[in-house]
Amino acid sequence: MPHHLYLVRHGEQIDAEHGMRDGGLSPRGRRQAELLGERLGGIPFDAAYHSPLQRAAETADIIATKMPALEPEPSALLFDCVPSGPAPETPSAYAPFFGSFTELDFEAGRAQMADANAEFLRSHREDRHDLLITHNFVIGWFVREVLGAPEWRWATINQANCGLTVLTQRAPGRPWTLLVHNDLAHLPPELRTGLPEPFAF
Numbered sequence: 001m002p003h004h005l006y007l008v009r010h011g012e013q014i015d016a017e018h019g020m021r022d023g024g025l026s027p028r029g030r031r032q033a034e035l036l037g038e039r040l041g042g043i044p045f046d047a048a049y050h051s052p053l054q055r056a057a058e059t060a061d062i063i064a065t066k067m068p069a070l071e072p073e074p075s076a077l078l079f080d081c082v083p084s085g086p087a088p089e090t091p092s093a094y095a096p097f098f099g100s101f102t103e104l105d106f107e108a109g110r111a112q113m114a115d116a117n118a119e120f121l122r123s124h125r126e127d128r129h130d131l132l133i134t135h136n137f138v139i140g141w142f143v144r145e146v147l148g149a150p151e152w153r154w155a156t157i158n159q160a161n162c163g164l165t166v167l168t169q170r171a172p173g174r175p176w177t178l179l180v181h182n183d184l185a186h187l188p189p190e191l192r193t194g195l196p197e198p199f200a201f
């Protein structure tokens with residue numbers, strides 16, 4: 001009775017590099033979403049949820065055009081957030097990264113992600129496939145959670161636009177496993193965007 005949770009980062013946002021807070025997808029982002037939709041087309045999803053932000057909602061709409069039975073719904077649990085702050089054991093090299101956020105960000109983010117984990121990682125008795133279309137930090141936190149890694153590790157787990165990450169629970173009550181992380185096989189090199197470091201693979 002496996003339960004598969006497919007985590008997808010939204011497609012490339014228009015003007016993201018200029019710091020726009022939210023916006024629609026760029027032409028490249030729309031193409032990323034189309035190709036991801038084609039890749040996921042054969043999966044019998046039970047449900048799909050997306051962050052309410054425009055870049056995630058548009059990605060969900062495009063993916064859904066490839067799967068007419070799928071009706072993605074917005075979920076505030078998938079909103080972009082900062083899942084937690086640094087802890088005493090956080091390596092000092094990460095201090096500048098966390099320094100751009102506030103205690104309020106950390107508090108709200110941790111509460112949101114606790115609710116998101118409780119909702120989307122709960123056990124089901126039947127086979128299940130759920131699709132979540134969300135943000136880089138949110139996916140990093142889910143991966144950290146199932147690996148049992150220290151909280152600050154979410155900041156070091158990154159995904160490209162329309163990269164595919166899959167978490168699986170083989171049966172109710174069994175541990176969640178990381179089956180796939182940031183798989184980009186459906187995207188040609190010119191559509192692999194959204195990671196801070198240059199990458200070409």
Ligand SMILES: O=C(O)[C@H](O)COP(=O)(O)O
Nearest residue numbers: 009080134135136137138
């Ligand atoms: O990684 C980040 O900076 C935030 O989570 C925003 O990511 P997004 O581009 O996936 O929305």
